[in-house]
Amino acid sequence: MIRKIVAWLAVLALCTGAALGAAAPGTGREAGLDLTPEEQAYVQQCGPLKVGYVQDRIPVSFQDENGELGGISRYIFDRIQQISGLEFEYAALPNGSVTYDYLLGEGFDLITSVEYNKENLNANGILISEPYLSSRKVVVAREGLEFRYDADLSVAISTGSQTIKKVLGRIFPNFVLEDYDSISACFDAVSAGQADLMIQNQYVAEYWIYRPAYEGLTVIPVLGLEDQLCFSAVVAFGEWDGPSQEDGQLLIRVLNKAIARLAEDEVASYTIQAVMENPYTFTFSDFLYRYRYAAVALTAAGVVIIALTVLLLRQRLRSMEDRAEAKARGQFLSTMSHEIRTPLNGLIGLNYLMSQKLDDRERLDGYLRQSTATAKYLLSLVNDILDMSKLQEQRMELARDPVDLELMVSTLQAIVQNTMTERGLDFRVEAELPWPCVLGDEVRIQQVLMNLLDNARKFTPSGGQVRLRIEQSRGGDGAVLTKAVVSDTGRGMSEEFQRRVFDAFAQERDTVSKGNEGTGLGLPISRRLARLMGGDLTFESRRGEGSRFVFTFPGQPVQPPEGRGEPAPAGGKARFPILVAEDNELNAEIMLDLLESEGFETTLAKNGREALRLFQESEPGTYGAVLMDLLMPEMDGLQAAAAIRALDRPDAKTVKIIACTANSFAEDRASALESGMDDFVAKPVDIDELLRKLSQ
Numbered sequence: 002m003i004r005k006i007v008a009w010l011a012v013l014a015l016c017t018g019a020a021l022g023a024a025a026p027g028t029g030r031e032a033g034l035d036l037t038p039e040e041q042a043y044v045q046q047c048g049p050l051k052v053g054y055v056q057d058r059i060p061v062s063f064q065d066e067n068g069e070l071g072g073i074s075r076y077i078f079d080r081i082q083q084i085s086g087l088e089f090e091y092a093a094l095p096n097g098s099v100t101y102d103y104l105l106g107e108g109f110d111l112i113t114s115v116e117y118n119k120e121n122l123n124a125n126g127i128l129i130s131e132p133y134l135s136s137r138k139v140v141v142a143r144e145g146l147e148f149r150y151d152a153d154l155s156v157a158i159s160t161g162s163q164t165i166k167k168v169l170g171r172i173f174p175n176f177v178l179e180d181y182d183s184i185s186a187c188f189d190a191v192s193a194g195q196a197d198l199m200i201q202n203q204y205v206a207e208y209w210i211y212r213p214a215y216e217g218l219t220v221i222p223v224l225g226l227e228d229q230l231c232f233s234a235v236v237a238f239g240e241w242d243g244p245s246q247e248d249g250q251l252l253i254r255v256l257n258k259a260i261a262r263l264a265e266d267e268v269a270s271y272t273i274q275a276v277m278e279n280p281y282t283f284t285f286s287d288f289l290y291r292y293r294y295a296a297v298a299l300t301a302a303g304v305v306i307i308a309l310t311v312l313l314l315r316q317r318l319r320s321m322e323d324r325a326e327a328k329a330r331g332q333f334l335s336t337m338s339h340e341i342r343t344p345l346n347g348l349i350g351l352n353y354l355m356s357q358k359l360d361d362r363e364r365l366d367g368y369l370r371q372s373t374a375t376a377k378y379l380l381s382l383v384n385d386i387l388d389m390s391k392l393q394e395q396r397m398e399l400a401r402d403p404v405d406l407e408l409m410v411s412t413l414q415a416i417v418q419n420t421m422t423e424r425g426l427d428f429r430v431e432a433e434l435p436w437p438c439v440l441g442d443e444v445r446i447q448q449v450l451m452n453l454l455d456n457a458r459k460f461t462p463s464g465g466q467v468r469l470r471i472e473q474s475r476g477g478d479g480a481v482l483t484k485a486v487v488s489d490t491g492r493g494m495s496e497e498f499q500r501r502v503f504d505a506f507a508q509e510r511d512t513v514s515k516g517n518e519g520t521g522l523g524l525p526i527s528r529r530l531a532r533l534m535g536g537d538l539t540f541e542s543r544r545g546e547g548s549r550f551v552f553t554f555p556g557q558p559v560q561p562p563e564g565r566g567e568p569a570p571a572g573g574k575a576r577f578p579i580l581v582a583e584d585n586e587l588n589a590e591i592m593l594d595l596l597e598s599e600g601f602e603t604t605l606a607k608n609g610r611e612a613l614r615l616f617q618e619s620e621p622g623t624y625g626a627v628l629m630d631l632l633m634p635e636m637d638g639l640q641a642a643a644a645i646r647a648l649d650r651p652d653a654k655t656v657k658i659i660a661c662t663a664n665s666f667a668e669d670r671a672s673a674l675e676s677g678m679d680d681f682v683a684k685p686v687d688i689d690e691l692l693r694k695l696s697q
Contacts, residue, residue, distance in 0.1 A: 034084060034258055043251040049088040050110040050252070052078065056093040057184050059208045060275035061134070061230065062114045064093045072279070073204070074113045074230075076271035077133050077263065085259040087252075096183045104235045110252070117229035120167045128236055128249045130256045132229035134268060139206050140221040141191060142198035148221050151175055157187035157196035169200065172226070188215055202228045204276065211280075232256055277310050399442040399533060403559050406483065407437045409447055410471060417454050425463030431470045436481045439556030445530050446554065449538070452523040453487040453550050461491035461547070480555040482536075488549040494542040502540070503528050527552070576600040577625030579695075582612035582641060583661070584633040588684070592628065592661070595688050601695075608633045609641030616645055621652045626695055629678065631662040631669065638662070639676040646677035659694060661686060 036044065054074060056064040065071035070078070070091035078089050092109070104112065115121060117132045140148055148154075155177045158166055166178050179196055181187045188209050190196040200223065201209075210218055234249035352372075358364045414430045421428035450469070457467045470486045494502060505525045524538075531538040536554035579601050583589040593603045604624075606612035613636065616624060627645070629638040636644075642658050660673035663684040670681045680694050 034262065036255065036258065040251055040255050040258075043248065044086045044255060047087070047248070047252075049090045051108055052089050052091045052111045052113055053094045053099075053104065053107075053109045054091060054113045057096065058114060058202070058205050060204055060272075060279045061202060063279075068093075070113075071275075073134060073268075073271050073275045076274065077268065078113070080263065080267070080271075081133075081256065081259040084262050085255050087255065087259075101235070109235045112233045112235065114230050115233040116165060116168075117231040118165075118168050121233070128234040128246075128253050130232040130234075130253050131260050132231045133260050133263065134230045134272075136203045136228050138200050138223055138226045138228045139203045140198050140200055140223055141188065141206050141210065141218055142221060143191065143194070143217055144219045146197060148198070153177070154197040155179055155195075157181050157190045157199040159184050159187055165200070184209065188212070188218070192218060200226075202230075204272070208276075208279070273313065277313055397530075397533060399445060401440045402443065403438050403561065404441045404443040404446060404556070405438055405561055406434050406471070407432065409443060410434075410469075413447065413450055413454070413469075416451075417458070421458055421467060424458055424461075426458065426461055427466045429466075429468055431468070433472045434483075436473055436558040438559050438561040439481055439483065440559055441534065441554065441556045445534070449527040449530055449552055450485060450487070452527045453485075453552065456523065456550075457487055457489035457491065457548070461489045465490040465547075476555060479557070481558050482553060482555050485552045486549065487552070488547065490547040493544045493546050493548055495544055499540075499542060576602070578602040578604065578623055580604050580606060580612060580615060580624045580627045582606040582609060582627065582629045582633065582638060584608055584630060588630075592686070595686075599688075599692060609636030609638055609644075611635075612641050613644045616653075616656075617648060621650050624652075624656055626657040626659060628659050628661045628682075631660060631673065639672060642673075642676045642678050657695075659691075661691075 052070070054062040054064075054070050056062070058072070060072045062070060062072045062074040069075075070093075075091075078091075081087065082089055089111075092107070094112075115129055117129065121127055121129050142148060150173060153175050156169065156173075156179065158169075158178050158180055159182070169176060169178060179190075181190055184201065184205065187196070187199040187201070191199050192215050203220075203222075206220055209215065210220060232253075234252050236246050236249040355365055355368050355372075358368070410430060410432050418428060454467070454469065461467055467489045468487070470488075471483065473481050473483050476482050503525050505522060528538040531552055531554060534554040536552070538550065538552050540548060540550045542548035576599070579596055581589065581592055581596070581603055583592060583605065584607050589605055589607075593605060596603050604615060606615050609629075612627065612629065616627065627642075629642055631638040633641075638660065642660075645653055645656070645658065647653070657680070658678045659680045659682055660670075660678050661682050661684065662669065662673075673681050682691050682694065
């Protein structure tokens with residue numbers, strides 16, 4: 002799994018977004034495609050072209066669950082159809098060697114994923130296009146194999162890729178080439194030791210190698226050996242000089258012109274999409290045994306990948322409507338790859354070290370602390386991405402509740418003081434609050450202030466000063482304008498960077514390189530939140546002298562709630578049976594272990610219907626609480642909670658039901674409460690927060 006994540010991110014780091022053109026109205030193809038009159042007539046007169054594809058070259062080409070062509074080739078065919086006006090229908094080719102007699106007999110017009118090489122270019126009866134996809138070939142071999150170009154090694158070759166035998170025979174004359182029916186059969190042969198190695202397309206190899214049976218295999222890049230894929234027109238040998246050959250040449254000419262319109266970043270985006278949509282899936286049992294101490298950290302990493310996948314899909318749809326947004330998506334992917342690669346590299350290294358030091362408890366504790374800190378950074382990245390997405394789409398809704406500003410400021414000071422002191426900074430807070438309680442969104446106000454204070458801490462060297470001053474003034478409409486000023490004596494910002502400081506992912510590289518890592522989303526999110534509140538976020542900065550950020554927001558003054566500032570009662574140590582409804586095996590195992598380690602008795606229900614049955618069959622008062630996932634088979638958590646509340650027994654109305662789910666949006670929280678649940682905890686679960694809720 003770890004190698005798989007790295008492979009995905011390697012693709013992200015190498016690729017940028019897609020660029021799409023606009024269609025010419027009424028022509029069936031895009032404007033600007035320079036076709037001759039003969040070519041235009043061919044496109045208008047020819048019907049749907051039957052395309053044959055290899056069905057096991059995931060993610061390049063394969064047969065999807067609906068029996069259709071999937072993968073990179075499908076994206077490119079759809080785009081070529083849009084550009085040229087040609088129409089395509091698709092049929093999978095059988096595994097093994099496919100003859101031209103078969104292709105002619107079945108009425109194929111085109112074959113996709115044909116290798117672009119000298120042998121195919123010079124072959125009699127073959128018309129091939131220019132390459133539409135370029136990658137590299139890699140060697141797949143058992144770990145420990147010494148690969149040499151002049152060695153006498155046996156090589157497994159798929160019978161569907163016979164022209165590669167001539168290429169390899171010319172480059173590696175000492176290799177012994179052996180035929181196998183399919184790509185998976187080649188992998189089986191190498192894994193079983195029947196062949197020393199196989200040579201395959203990089204994307205295909207990186208998909209298959211994550212099958213558990215192939216754990217002992219590794220990928221070795223082959224310098225200078227490219228894998229260029231093109232289309233081949235099917236032309237009858239007897240009609241090489243006749244109409245069939247002429248149509249074939251016209252078809253290839255149209256395809257070549259359409260291929261020329263495909264930008265490199267456009268093909269790269271299709272590659273990203275195909276790789277991310279078609280991961281190799283397998284169980285977590287082996288993974289959990291080897292890396293059980295890092296399960297929580299890797300779960301957080303998985304959340305990041307899932308969030309990134311969702312954003313990629315969203316960005317791809319938007320890119321098909323607007324060329325400028327497609328370019329922005331490419332910049333986003335590149336930046337996200339950079340931001341995720343560093344902490345993931347740390348997690349991968351820590352997981353390896355943990356597997357090597359299972360008997361060294363002291364080192365394991367240190368590694369776990371570092372893994373937890375890294376996982377929290379990845380989680381904050383996910384939260385920032387979701388916040389930015391909701392703000393950009395104007396889906397962010399602010400609360401209007403009484404905000405105790407004095408209590409919030411004192412809480413902020415307590416949270417930040419230790420980190421400021423550890424960095425050697427003089428941190429002070431001044432507050433003049435004639436109206437200490439106003440209507441607003443306390444969480445979002447605190448989020449903006451925390452972002453500003455955290456930036457001041459990171460970019461102020463030891464011995465410097467950080468100040469937070471909050472003051473208020475009365476507005477003309479009766480509202481109170483609260484102004485929070487965060488100033489520091491840090492390194493400040495260059496004039497060039499100040500022009501883009503509120504751009505998403507903007508970071509001044511000379512400060513980032515000195516350990517001040519971050520997503521570059523804090524300030525853009527803070528300014529959008531400030532303006533959503535009806536205020537603003539402005540700044541002044543001078544290089545070498547420091548920065549001063551001013552955050553303003555209006556709010557109607559209200560009376561403070563009773564008991565404000567009083568500490569919440571401490572939770573008791575009483576422990577009681579808990580019913581846990583969770584369908585994911587890994588999440589269930591983690592939750593049960595966490596609760597049992599705190600002294601709770603637990604019962605697991607694998608879906609909402611089972612949770613309802615277990616509660617209904619128990620004696621009244623058996624369970625002190627129910628932890629309910631929202632998305633489960635047979636009966637979801639919302640239905641199960643409502644059904645429990647409807648039972649005719651005394652504890653059905655009083656048992657505490659807490660939603661425990663990765664669906665963390667405000668609408669999910671509202672749905673949980675409407676179904677009869679009492680509280681809400683988002684995944685990844687903060688165990689301290691969960692224990693506080695259980696103790697109430």
